[in-house]
Amino acid sequence: MTAETYRESVALLNRYAYHYYVLDNPIASDEEYDRLYHDVLAYEEAHAEAVLPDSPTQRVGGVPLEGFEKAAHRSRMWSLEDIFDAEGLQKWLERVAKLVDNVTFYCEPKFDGASLNLIYEGGRLVQAITRGDGTIGEEVTQNVKTIRSVPLAIDYDGRIEIRGEVVIFKEEFDAINREREAQGEALFANPRNAAAGSLRQLDPKITAARNLVFLPYGIGENTLDIPLLSKRMEWIYALGFRKPPLHRVCEGYDDIEAIYEEMKVTRDDFAMMLDGMVIKVDQVEAQEDMGYTVKNPRWSVAYKFPAIEKMTRVRDVILQVGRTGVVTPVAIVEPVDIEGVVVERATLHNFDEIGRKDIHIGDHVIILRSGDVIPKIIKVIPERRDGSERAVERPTRCPVCGSELLDEGALIKCQNLSCEARVVNAIIYFASKQCLNIDGLGDKIVEALYRAGLVKGVIDLYALSLEALLELEGFKEKKSRNLLDAIEKSRGTACWRFVNGLGIEHIGEVASKQLCDTFGLDFPDATEEALLAIDGFGGEMAASVLEFVRVNREQIEALRGVVQPAAPEQKAEAAENPFKGKTVVLTGTMSRPRPEIKTDLEALGAKVAGSVSKKTDYVIYGEDAGSKYDKAVSLGVATLTEDAMKQMLQ
Numbered sequence: 001m002t003a004e005t006y007r008e009s010v011a012l013l014n015r016y017a018y019h020y021y022v023l024d025n026p027i028a029s030d031e032e033y034d035r036l037y038h039d040v041l042a043y044e045e046a047h048a049e050a051v052l053p054d055s056p057t058q059r060v061g062g063v064p065l066e067g068f069e070k071a072a073h074r075s076r077m078w079s080l081e082d083i084f085d086a087e088g089l090q091k092w093l094e095r096v097a098k099l100v101d102n103v104t105f106y107c108e109p110k111f112d113g114a115s116l117n118l119i120y121e122g123g124r125l126v127q128a129i130t131r132g133d134g135t136i137g138e139e140v141t142q143n144v145k146t147i148r149s150v151p152l153a154i155d156y157d158g159r160i161e162i163r164g165e166v167v168i169f170k171e172e173f174d175a176i177n178r179e180r181e182a183q184g185e186a187l188f189a190n191p192r193n194a195a196a197g198s199l200r201q202l203d204p205k206i207t208a209a210r211n212l213v214f215l216p217y218g219i220g221e222n223t224l225d226i227p228l229l230s231k232r233m234e235w236i237y238a239l240g241f242r243k244p245p246l247h248r249v250c251e252g253y254d255d256i257e258a259i260y261e262e263m264k265v266t267r268d269d270f271a272m273m274l275d276g277m278v279i280k281v282d283q284v285e286a287q288e289d290m291g292y293t294v295k296n297p298r299w300s301v302a303y304k305f306p307a308i309e310k311m312t313r314v315r316d317v318i319l320q321v322g323r324t325g326v327v328t329p330v331a332i333v334e335p336v337d338i339e340g341v342v343v344e345r346a347t348l349h350n351f352d353e354i355g356r357k358d359i360h361i362g363d364h365v366i367i368l369r370s371g372d373v374i375p376k377i378i379k380v381i382p383e384r385r386d387g388s389e390r391a392v393e394r395p396t397r398c399p400v401c402g403s404e405l406l407d408e409g410a411l412i413k414c415q416n417l418s419c420e421a422r423v424v425n426a427i428i429y430f431a432s433k434q435c436l437n438i439d440g441l442g443d444k445i446v447e448a449l450y451r452a453g454l455v456k457g458v459i460d461l462y463a464l465s466l467e468a469l470l471e472l473e474g475f476k477e478k479k480s481r482n483l484l485d486a487i488e489k490s491r492g493t494a495c496w497r498f499v500n501g502l503g504i505e506h507i508g509e510v511a512s513k514q515l516c517d518t519f520g521l522d523f524p525d526a527t528e529e530a531l532l533a534i535d536g537f538g539g540e541m542a543a544s545v546l547e548f549v550r551v552n553r554e555q556i557e558a559l560r561g562v563v564q565p566a567a568p569e570q571k572a573e574a575a576e577n578p579f580k581g582k583t584v585v586l587t588g589t590m591s592r593p594r595p596e597i598k599t600d601l602e603a604l605g606a607k608v609a610g611s612v613s614k615k616t617d618y619v620i621y622g623e624d625a626g627s628k629y630d631k632a633v634s635l636g637v638a639t640l641t642e643d644a645m646k647q648m649l650q
């Protein structure tokens with residue numbers, strides 16, 4: 001880095017920080033920001049005399065937003081130094097060891113949200129202030145009073161600053177964005193921006209509607225005489241604050257690496273977004289001895305997780321035709337490595353989404369890949385356009401069969417029932433895990449069978465012969481026999497798998513099970529009235545079943561004759577118990593996977609629903625229960641811990 005690129009980099013970082021902290025609308029990925037930040041830091045370490053006073057390394061956060069009263073923190077709020085790997089951890093531990101002896105470390109998640117300082121006096125919450133520049137932030141007390149996990153009163157008389165992170169749970173974030181999408185509003189890029197934006201609303205009603213959650217991570221000014229941070233945090237949790245899902249006191253390197261790995265692999269299971277783990281020296285006296293740099297405590301460090309969001313560019317948008325004929329646009333992007341997986345494409349869902357996100361070919365975009373979900377573009381950066389970008393055109397002809405497309409607005413469909421893409425995808429779906437579960441019948445093989453003219457619909461699978469398969473390229477005897485065996489084995493499959501495999505629009509696995517539980521193999525004869533009587537079946541679903549049966553009755557009968565699905569077993573009536581006939585919702589982390597508990601409850605005759613309403617009888621909650629629990633409380637629905645549930649069954 002030269003003196004000139006250094007100055008440019010500082011200016012660029014400040015521009016990124018402004019969009020990130022002040023506007024809650026980033027124009028760079030965190031990964032990109034962090035990389036540039038560390039380059040700047042390296043330059044400054046070698047050129048101490050040249051450090052610019054406005055360098056982001058010299059200050060915390062952003063500037064308070066206009067429109068809010070500003071308020072001073074009683075003691076300063078800090079940022080955190082980052083480390084990214086085992087080597088960084090090793091070095092940090094060495095630095096700690098030079099400054100203090102015999103310390104242990106408190107490790108907990110780094111929550112990805114907005115920092116907040118709560119000031120309590122005489123047992124009451126008197127002020128809530130955003131971090132701002134670390135010294136002065138925005139007064140958001142009225143907004144914060146709407147957050148249910150912030151106690152308005154605590155059992156402690158002294159003055160104390162309790163610091164923590166305001167987050168939005170992932171589920172809630174998706175719900176907010178779905179709602180914004182329906183309203184045609186701009187979507188939030190990620191839960192962090194949504195949390196920060198919701199906290200800094202001039203109208204507390206908006207904040208109240210967002211289901212924010214406060215997670216404490218530390219203490220500012222205080223007169224406590226508890227010598228360990230971990231014990232101070234226990235004390236805080238006991239005041240009525242939420243506990244982090246995973247936290248532990250560690251002795252040193254090995255322990256810290258172990259909890260870091262644990263957190264990293266389970267992070268998708270947490271209700272909130274984490275972007276790393278924070279390590280803190282546990283002994284408060286040692287913390288004081290170590291002190292602070294201009295920006296960070298020396299006694300703490302953020303051990304970041306590998307980035308799941310990265311910046312890339314859209315090279316092209318291609319079209320895929322699914323089994324229902326829906327044409328889905330897919331972005332082809334410049335390959336980027338996200339947690340060891342090279343991402344080259346991202347789903348765009350539909351053409352409305354392209355319009356709403358204003359995606360052009362050639363655009364810089366932030367792409368997200370987390371868990372096993374398909375990578376998606378979360379944001380376009382229009383600030384980076386150079387004029388060479390091209391709009392994505394709506395197609396009028398099927399890219400596979402060439403027939404004219406039906407443009408229904410959000411959805412564009414190929415209506416040609418014998419379009420190769422539709423037929424092939426319908427067969428792939430029929431054979432997939434959640435349907436007939438035919439091993440070895442993957443995309444490539446279905447395509448080969450179709451192209452060879454051996455299979456024109458699912459029913460033809462059951463007429464395949466060894467001789468015919470052996471004629472195909474790459475089909476040796478063993479492979480062919482295995483495939484035929486797998487197809488043979490799918491005869492007599494469960495009724496619901498058969499129904500699911502038909503691929504009726506709006507009828508997924510759950511609805512297929514309900515159809516079979518209610519009508520058995522006679523579902524094609526169900527009346528509209530009977531369909532609507534099924535719990536959760538709306539008009540659209542019922543109409544879809546009726547229409548499918550009307551058009552395909554003969555094929556269903558023929559296929560049923562060949563596949564011979566098994567009729568569902570009659571469920572034995574459950575013995576009397578407190579949950580029989582009750583509607584129950586499960587939430588939070590339990591001692592066993594929730595689907596197992598759900599199955600047990602269903603065997604007891606309970607109905608296990610996905611969302612809480614006035615009709616819910618019980619909400620059974622585990623650790624870190626979130627919005628469902630809160631909703632139950634606000635609706636006056638009875639709540640039970642997992643243990644309480646067990647006791648009721650004894």
Ligand SMILES: NC(=O)c1ccc[n+]([C@@H]2O[C@H](COP(=O)([O-])OP(=O)(O)OC[C@H]3O[C@@H](n4cnc5c(N)ncnc54)[C@H](O)[C@@H]3O)[C@@H](O)[C@H]2O)c1
Nearest residue numbers: 016017020026028029030033079080109110111115217278
């Ligand atoms: N994309 C962008 O354009 C852009 C711009 C600026 C900053 N950033 C991101 O922000 C980061 C730096 O910003 P920062 O100083 O706000 O945050 P930070 O990542 O340096 O971390 C400090 C903050 O972490 C939070 N935190 C969460 N859990 C915590 C815990 N258990 N203990 C202590 N603190 C905890 C606190 O709010 C604290 O203020 C960068 O690494 C970058 O990823 C991105």
Ligand SMILES: [Zn+2]
Nearest residue numbers: 398401414419
């Ligand atoms: Zn077509």
